[in-house]
Amino acid sequence: MMARKVLAAILLVLGVAGTSRPDVPQAMAADTLHVPLAATRHNPGQIARATLAAVGQATAITITLSGVPAGVTRPIHIRAALVEGACNGKPGGREYPLDAPALADSPGHPGAMAAFAGPLGLSATMELPFEQFRTTPFAIKVRLTPADGGDEIFCGDVPH
Numbered sequence: 001m002m003a004r005k006v007l008a009a010i011l012l013v014l015g016v017a018g019t020s021r022p023d024v025p026q027a028m029a030a031d032t033l034h035v036p037l038a039a040t041r042h043n044p045g046q047i048a049r050a051t052l053a054a055v056g057q058a059t060a061i062t063i064t065l066s067g068v069p070a071g072v073t074r075p076i077h078i079r080a081a082l083v084e085g086a087c088n089g090k091p092g093g094r095e096y097p098l099d100a101p102a103l104a105d106s107p108g109h110p111g112a113m114a115a116f117a118g119p120l121g122l123s124a125t126m127e128l129p130f131e132q133f134r135t136t137p138f139a140i141k142v143r144l145t146p147a148d149g150g151d152e153i154f155c156g157d158v159p160h
Contacts, residue, residue: 031130035140035156038087042144043069043153050140050156054130061098063122063142065154072148079143080122087139087155098124134160 031054039046048065063080084093099122122142142154 033133033158035158037063037065037140037142037154037156039154040152042149042151043067046153048142048154048156050158052130052133052158055125057127057129059126059128059130059133061124061126061140063098063140065120065142067120068144068153069151072144076120077145077147078120078122078153079145080124081141081143082126082128082158083139083141084136085139086137086157087141089139096126096128098122098126133158136160 033052035050035052037048037050039048046066046068048063050061050063053060053062061080061082068076068078080098082096082098084095137160138158140154140156140158141152143152144150
């Protein structure tokens with residue numbers, strides 16, 4: 001019963017993440033993309049989502065994830081990047097790091113150290129125009145830091 005409540009809370013956070021960002025004006029809410037991120041074999045059973053929103057000539061990106069693999073050092077640091085191409089494509093496309101590395105936070109308490117079991121969040125603004133995501137295929141990749149093995153734990157293709 002407790003596990004169901006925890007899962008329901010995580011799904012609720014993932015379902016609304018990115019829709020109520022205080023730094024993204026409501027007038028720009030129409031220029032958003034929601035990207036489900038699939039867990040890799042290094043992070044089975046976890047779920048994640050990214051939201052991209054136009055902010056002037058830049059793009060705000062919010063990533064919310066349910067958790068990271070057991071054994072990841074605390075506080076939780078993750079690396080996320082936009083990569084030209086697709087998740088299952090050949091490596092080598094141009095990569096745009098979101099932060100290197102970023103301290104994950106708790107979505108309900110931005111700026112607070114991430115909880116041990118999630119949900120976790122990461123927000124950044126990229127100096128890429130939102131329109132570029134409509135014409136160029138991109139994937140969002142989330143990795144652990146090299147100190148935690150550097151494994152890719154989530155990936156999702158940005159719809160264009």
